[in-house]
Amino acid sequence: xxxxxxxxxxxxxxxxxxxxxxxxxxxxxxxxxxxxxxxxxxxxxxxxxxxxxxxxxxxxxxxxxxxxxxxxxxxxxxxxxxxxxxxxxxxxxxxxxxxxxxxxxxxxxxxxxxxxxxxxxxxxxxxxxxxxxxxxxxxxxxxxxxxxxxxxxxxxxxxxxxxxxxxxxxxxxxxxxxxxxxxxxxxxxxxxxxxxxxxxxxxxxxxxxxxxxxxxxxxxxxxxxxxxxxxxxxxxxxxxxxxxxxxxxxxxxxxxxxxxxxxxxxxxxxxxxxxxxxxxxxxxxxxxxxxxxxxxxxxxxxxxxxxxxxxxxxxxxxxxxxxxxxxxxxxxxxxxxxxxxxxxxxxxxxxxxxxxxxxxxxxxxxxxxxxxxxxxxxxxxxxxxxxxxxxxxxxxxxxxxxxxxxxxxxxxxxxxxxxxxxxxxxxxxxxxxxxxxxxxxxxxxxxxxxxxxxxxxxxxxxxxxxxxxxxxxxxxxxxxxxxxxxxxxxxxxxxxxxxxxxxxxxxxxxxxxxxxxxxxxxxxxxxxxxxxxxxxxxxxxxxxxxxxxxxxxxxxxxxxxxxxxxxxxxxxx
Numbered sequence: 001x002x003x004x005x006x007x008x009x010x011x012x013x014x015x016x017x018x019x020x021x022x023x024x025x026x027x028x029x030x031x032x033x034x035x036x037x038x039x040x041x042x043x044x045x046x047x048x049x050x051x052x053x054x055x056x057x058x059x060x061x062x063x064x065x066x067x068x069x070x071x072x073x074x075x076x077x078x079x080x081x082x083x084x085x086x087x088x089x090x091x092x093x094x095x096x097x098x099x100x101x102x103x104x105x106x107x108x109x110x111x112x113x114x115x116x117x118x119x120x121x122x123x124x125x126x127x128x129x130x131x132x133x134x135x136x137x138x139x140x141x142x143x144x145x146x147x148x149x150x151x152x153x154x155x156x157x158x159x160x161x162x163x164x165x166x167x168x169x170x171x172x173x174x175x176x177x178x179x180x181x182x183x184x185x186x187x188x189x190x191x192x193x194x195x196x197x198x199x200x201x202x203x204x205x206x207x208x209x210x211x212x213x214x215x216x217x218x219x220x221x222x223x224x225x226x227x228x229x230x231x232x233x234x235x236x237x238x239x240x241x242x243x244x245x246x247x248x249x250x251x252x253x254x255x256x257x258x259x260x261x262x263x264x265x266x267x268x269x270x271x272x273x274x275x276x277x278x279x280x281x282x283x284x285x286x287x288x289x290x291x292x293x294x295x296x297x298x299x300x301x302x303x304x305x306x307x308x309x310x311x312x313x314x315x316x317x318x319x320x321x322x323x324x325x326x327x328x329x330x331x332x333x334x335x336x337x338x339x340x341x342x343x344x345x346x347x348x349x350x351x352x353x354x355x356x357x358x359x360x361x362x363x364x365x366x367x368x369x370x371x372x373x374x375x376x377x378x379x380x381x382x383x384x385x386x387x388x389x390x391x392x393x394x395x396x397x398x399x400x401x402x403x404x405x406x407x408x409x410x411x412x413x414x415x416x417x418x419x420x421x422x423x424x425x426x427x428x429x430x431x432x433x434x435x436x437x438x439x440x441x442x443x444x445x446x447x448x449x450x451x452x453x454x455x456x457x458x459x460x461x462x463x464x465x466x467x468x469x470x471x472x473x474x475x476x477x478x479x480x481x482x483x484x485x486x487x488x489x490x491x492x493x494x495x496x497x498x499x500x501x502x503x504x505x506x507x508x509x510x511x512x513x514x515x516x517x518x519x520x521x522x523x524x525x526x527x528x529x530x531x532x533x534x535x536x537x538x539x540x541x542x543x544x545x546x547x548x549x550x551x552x553x554x555x556x557x558x559x560x561x562x563x564x565x566x567x568x569x570x571x572x573x
Contacts, residue, residue: 081170081190081191081192081206082097082170082191082206082208082211083095083097083170083172083187083191083205083206083211084204084205084206084207084210084213084214085097085215086184086197086198086205086214086217087214087215087216087217088216088217088219088221088224089216089217089218089219089220089254089256089431090220090221091214091216092221093175093214094174094175094176094180094184094217094219094221095172095173095174095175095184095198096172096173096175097170097171097172097173097191098170098171099168099169099170099171100147100149100168100169100170100171101147101148101153101166101167101168101169102143102145102146102147102148102166102167102169103143103144103145103146103148103152103153103156103164103165103166103167104141104142104143104144104164104165104166104167105132105135105136105141105142105143105163105164105165106141106163106165107135107136107137107138107139107140107141107142107163108139108163109161109162109163110136110161110163113137116136116159116161117129117132117133117136119159119161120132120144120159123155123158123159124145127144127145132144143167144164146169146189147169147171153166170191172186172187172191172198173267174266176221176224176225177265177266177267178263178264178265178266179221179224179225179228179263180219180266181196181263181264181265181266182196182258182259182260182263182279182281182282182381183196183197183217183219183258183379183429184196184197184198184266185197185198185199185200185266185379186198186266191206193205195380195381196379196381197217197378197379197429199380200378200379200380201215201378216430216431216432217429217430217431218254218255218256218428218429218430218431219255219256219258220256220555222555223247223256223257223552223555224257224258224259226548226551226552226555227245227247227257227259227548227552228259228261228263230544230547230548230551231243231244231245231259231261231510231544231548232261234512234540234543234544235261235512237518237521238512238515238516238517238518238540239515239516239518240512240513240515240516240540241276241513241514242260242261242262242276242280242512242513242514243259243260243261243280243511243512243513244259244260244261244280244281244284244408244509244510244511245258245259245281245508245509245510245511245548246258246259246281246409246412246508246509247506247507247508247552248412248413248416248427248506248507249505249506250415250416250417250419250420250498250505250507251416251420251425251504251505252425252435253413253416253425253426253427253428253435254428254431255377255427255428255429256556257552258279258281258282259281260278260279260280260281260284262276262277263277264277278381279379279381280408280511280513281407281408281409281509282375282377282379282382282383282407282408282409283381283383283407284383284407284408285383285384285385285386285405285406286405286406286407286408286482286492286511287401287402287403287404287405287482287483287492288401288406288408288411288480288482288492288494289400289401289402289480289481289482289492289494290345290347290400290401290464290478290479290480290481290482291401291411291479291480291494291496292398292399292400292401292404292480293341293342293345293350293401293478294342294415294418294454294478295365295414295418296350296353296354296357296399296400297338297341297342297350297450297453298418298446298450299357299361299362299365300338300353300356300357301338301442301446301449301450302442302443302446303357303361305353305356305357306338306353306356307338308337308338308339308449308452308453309337309339310337310338311335311337312335312336312337312338312341312352312353313335314334314335315332315334315335315336315346315348315349315352316348317348318348319348319351319396321392321393321396321397322392322393324393324396324397326347326348326351326397326400327347327348328346328347328348329534329536332344332348332349336349338353339452339453339456340462341353342453342454342457342478343453343456343457343460343462343463343464344462344463344464345464345478345479347400350399350400351396351399351400353399354396354398354399355395355396358395359390359394359395362395362398363390365441366388366404368439368441369410369414369417369424369441370410371404371406371410371414372385372386372387372388372404372405372406373385375407375409375410375413375427376426377409377427377428377429378428378429378430379429382407383407385404385405385406385407385410386405388404401480401482402482408494408509408511409427411496412427412496412507412509413425413426413427415496415498415507415509416507417441417442418441418442418447418450419447419450419451419454419476419498419501419504419507420447420504421440421444421447422440422441422442422443422444422447423439423440424439424440424441451476451498451501451502451504452501453476454476454477454478454498454501455474455475455476455501456476457476457477457478457479458475458476458477458497461526464478464479464536464537464538464542465477465478465479465495465497465538465542466525466526466538466542467525467538467539467542467543467546468495468497468542468543468545468546468549469546470546470549470550470553472553473499473500473549473550474499474501474502475497475498475499475500475501475546475549476497476498476499476501477495477496477497477498477542477545478495478496479494479495479536479537479538479541479542480492480493480494480495480496480537481493481494481537482494489514490513490514491513491514491515491535492511492512492513493511493512493515493535493536493537493540493541494509494510494511494512494537494541495509495510495511495537495538495541495542495544495545496508496509496510497509497510497549499549499553505556506556508545508548508549510541510544510545510548511541512537512540512541512544515535515540515541516535517532517534517535517539518532519531523539523543
C-alpha cells in the first residue's frame with residue numbers, strides 16, 4: 001500500500017496537469033477525491049487509446065492492396081448512394097435499389113497464384129482468365145466481377161481464398177427487364193441517372209428526405225405488357241424492322257403505355273449506339289402521311305368553310321403542282337362530302353380543302369400546336385422535326401401528311417385535343433403532378449364532329465380502318481401510310497385511334513416500320529375471310545391496334561367508371 005505522503009506527493013505532481021481543478025494547499029480529503037477523478041480519466045484515456053490502436057491496425061491491413069486509405073474511402077463512399085423506388089400508377093415496382101456486392105481480389109494475399117487461377121477457371125468458366133492473370137501479376141487490387149448475387153458470393157467464398165474481398169454496393173434493379181427500357185432509362189455504376197426518367201429526375205430520385213416515398217409514374221404495367229407483346233408479335237407477323245405504340249389519357253395527358261421496339265434489357269448496362277434502338281415515339285421523326293388529313297378537315301370545319309355533309313364537287317383524278325403529281329390510290333367518286341374525303345382517305349380531296357383553308361391558317365395551326373418543335377415530355381430523348389419551309393406546293397403536300405415531319409408523341413397529343421373538346425394537353429409520365437390547363441385549338445362543336453367522322457373511318461364500308469372495329473369500344477381513328485423522310489426505302493405504316501368515340505377517354509398510336517404483306521394471314525374483313533390486297537396500314541397497323549384495344553379494354557374499363565358503363569351496355573346487350 002502506498003503511503004499517504006507519497007500519494008500526496010504524486011497527486012501534487014499530477015496537479016501540474018490539472019491546476020485548473022486542484023490547488024496544492026487543499027486538504028487531503030479534497031486531494032483524495034481528485035485522485036479518484038484522475039484515475040478515471042486515465043482509464044478512459046487508456047480505453048480510447050486502445051480503440052485508436054485497433055482502428056489503425058485495421059486500416060493498415062486494408063491498405064495492403066496497394067491503394068491508399070483515401071482511395072478506399074472513395075470506393076466505399078458511393079456504395080450507400082440510395083435512390084427512390086419508381087412505381088407505376090398502381091404501385092407496382094418498376095425500379096428499386098437492392099444491396100449487392102462486387103467481388104474483388106488482392107493479389108498480395110494469394111499464396112499460390114497458379115492454383116488460384118485454376119480454381120477460378122473451374123468454378124467461373126465465364127471469367128476472362130487471361131486478363132485476370134495479367135492483373136494478378138501486377139499485384140494491384142482489382143474487381144474480378146461486379147454486381148454478384150448471393151449464389152455467386154457463396155461460390156467465391158467456397159474457393160477458400162483470403163485474397164477475395166466483397167465490396168458492398170447499392171445496385172439499381174429493374175423488375176421488368178426490358179419492358180420499360182425506353183422510359184425508365186439507366187443509372188451508371190455510381191447510381192447516377194444517365195438516361196430516361198432516371199436521368200431527368202435524378203435529383204428528385206436521390207433526395208434523402210423522400211427516399212421512403214415511391215416516385216409514381218402514369219404507366220400501367222399490365223397494359224404495357226400487353227401492348228409490348230402484341231406489337232412484338234406484329235413485327236414478326238409482318239416481318240417489320242421495328243415498331244412503336246403509345247397510349248394516352250386524352251383528357252389529362254397521362255401516358256399509360258409507351259413501347260418502342262426493338263428494346264433492350266436495362267439490367268445489363270451498355271451504351272446503345274444503333275439507331276434502331278432509339279425511342280421511336282419521342283425521338284423518332286417521321287412523315288406520317290394521311291393521319292394529317294384529319295387536321296385539314298378540322299381547319300376547314302373550324303373556319304366554317306364547310307360542314308361535314310358539304311359536297312365537294314368535281315374533284316379531279318389528279319392534281320399537278322410543280323413536279324409533283326398528287327393522286328389517290330384508287331378511284332373515288334368525283335363528288336365527295338367532307339367526311340367522305342377523310343373516310344376514303346382522298347389525297348386530292350384533302351388538297352382541295354387545304355386550298356380553301358389557305359396557307360396562313362395552316363401556318364397558324366401548326367405554330368399553335370407545336371407540331372414541328374421538340375415534343376414536351378419528361379425525357380431528354382426527344383427528336384426535333386425537320387424545319388418546315390413553306391415553299392411552292394408545301395400547302396398541298398402538308399394537307400395529306402407529306403413534306404412535314406413530327407414525332408408520334410406530338411401527333412398523339414394533337415389528336416387528343418381534336419376529340420376532347422379542343423383543349424391541348426401536355427403528355428406526361430408523372431402521376432402526382434399539377435395538370436396545366438392549355439389553350440383550345442378548336443371548338444367543342446368541331447371536336448364532336450371530328451369524333452363522329454373518325455368513328456365512321458372504322459365503321460363505314462368505305463373506311464380504311466375496319467379491322468379496328470371491336471364490339472364495346474366505339475373505336476375511331478385514322479390510318480397513315482408514308483415513306484420515310486428523304487428515305488424512300490423506309491416505310492411507315494401507322495394508325496391512331498380514339499375510344500370510346502361517344503365519350504373519348506383514350507388515344508392509341510401504333511406504327512410499324514417497313515412491314516411486309518403476310519401472304520399466309522387470313523383476315524376476318526367485315527365478316528369475310530380474305531388476304532391482304534395491299535401493304536397499307538389498314539392491313540397491318542390497324543389489325544394490331546384492334547387486337548391491342550380488345551385486350552387492354554377491360555383493364556381500362558375497370559379504371560374508368562364511365563367507360564365501364566358503356567363497355568358493359570354494348571358488350572352484353
